[in-house]
């Protein structure tokens with residue numbers, strides 16, 4: 155498979171002919187060769203987006219027509235759902251069921267949800283105290299937006315950035331992660347088919363250099379980034395030149411509290427999925443399981459039995475429950491954190507190694523449970539982004555909010571209990587953008603998504619995303635007749 159860049163409504167190779175390759179995480183074999191955007195491609199895409207922003211074909215398009223375009227993208231995603239899901243599985247590794255039910259369904263839902271908003275982005279009349287003056291507020295597009303996405307849920311995250319950016323009338327340059335560009339290329343093809351005017355949506359495939367060039371570009375107005383906190387910090391610095399608007403959705407280290415009164419079987423099943431969805435490559439994954447000490451042995455035993463019975467395999471195999479990690483680099487990172495866990499004294503209960511036999515060429519890692527983990531261990535502090543479940547014990551519920559909050563991150567948290575008072579008290583005390591009570595950490599287009607502290611800036615999804623993609627303008631009108 156070969157893919158190209160999409161700039162100003164045209165598909166083209168990189169200006170200098172550069173390409174990069176991607177591999178199939180289930181086999182380690184070559185999957186695709188993609189155009190690698192260089193500096194002149196970045197300039198061309200930004201120029202096209204800038205021109206389209208002011209072109210009446212987009213700038214003067216009726217909101218109802220813009221809404222219909224977004225709606226059509228959702229229809230096209232659904233019409234192509236089988237192909238998109240298979241492509242996501244080949245490129246990213248996730249089991250086909252996850253690609254279908256989370257990635258493709260989620261992508262269509264984000265376009266539908268924001269199609270509904272296009273005709274409801276209202277201004278306001280301000281009750282100012284100046285005499286004979288009308289003041290009203292307009293919400294306008296921010297302008298040219300660079301959307302930079304990671305490799306864990308490429309199609310869904312591209313959709314949850316594209317849909318609100320376009321709903322608010324911006325023009326965009328999307329740059330998917332170099333490990334997983336293929337469904338974003340396909341999504342942009344579907345957007346072109348839906349009928350967006352040339353230049354409104356541009357696609358640059360490439361790696362950090364292309365991302366950096368966009369972030370530094372003086373003619374880009376906004377960056378929306380999802381990825382690591384380290385790159386998030388670089389983006390904040392690199393965007394300072396023209397003081398771009400920046401929203402960031404970064405790493406996480408979600409605590410999950412399993413209270414004494416929890417239904418242990420439900421908590422085991424929920425935390426297993428909450429930690430291992432997409433092999434743990436989820437920024438809201440439950441990766442610090444705090445269990446009441448009186449239940450911790452029972453919980454750990456059942457968790458380890460369930461984890462070790464999961465079927466590892468290629469995502470396209472319908473029997474597969476856990477697919478590969480996205481890349482060899484990620485596999486090595488996860489393995490090195492697991493080794494550190496053992497060295498620092500955590501008790502390896504199950505897993506802890508790369509899969510062998512017929513899966514040896516893919517990037518498979520066995521689901522891993524650690525018991526006896528303490529708050530200072532690296533596996534309790536660093537984001538792992540792999541199939542690893544560290545179990546910690548607690549004695550007194552009063553210690554929970556302090557321990558749960560003892561992290562640089564604040565994206566998500568979870569509680570498993572039947573006691574509503576405890577649940578709501580802890581939900582209020584935890585410094586995180588989302589708290590999931592007795593459930594999995596799955597986003598919905600209508601609910602805010604984003605983090606406290608080093609987990610990011612701003613919120614995506616829901617009406618909150620409109621804040622991220624609009625500027626506020628006040629218009630003052632003197633009403634005195636001449």
Ligand SMILES: NC(=O)c1ccc[n+]([C@@H]2O[C@H](COP(=O)([O-])OP(=O)(O)OC[C@H]3O[C@@H](n4cnc5c(N)ncnc54)[C@H](O)[C@@H]3O)[C@@H](O)[C@H]2O)c1
Nearest residue numbers: 303304330331361362365366381382385404405437537539
């Ligand atoms: N929050 C999330 O959803 C999420 C998703 C994926 C990865 N992660 C975290 O990030 C870690 C590393 O993953 P990664 O290396 O793919 O993430 P990353 O942050 O390095 O890359 C994410 C995106 O940013 C681009 N990029 C990289 N450097 C850039 C720069 N200096 N300027 C602009 N763009 C740049 C990449 O090309 C990619 O498109 C993971 O192990 C995990 O901890 C978080």
Ligand SMILES: O=C/C=C/C=C(\O)C(=O)O
Nearest residue numbers: 256306436437438596597
């Ligand atoms: O259903 C899974 C959703 C995952 C979301 C993320 O990993 C993310 O925000 O990057």
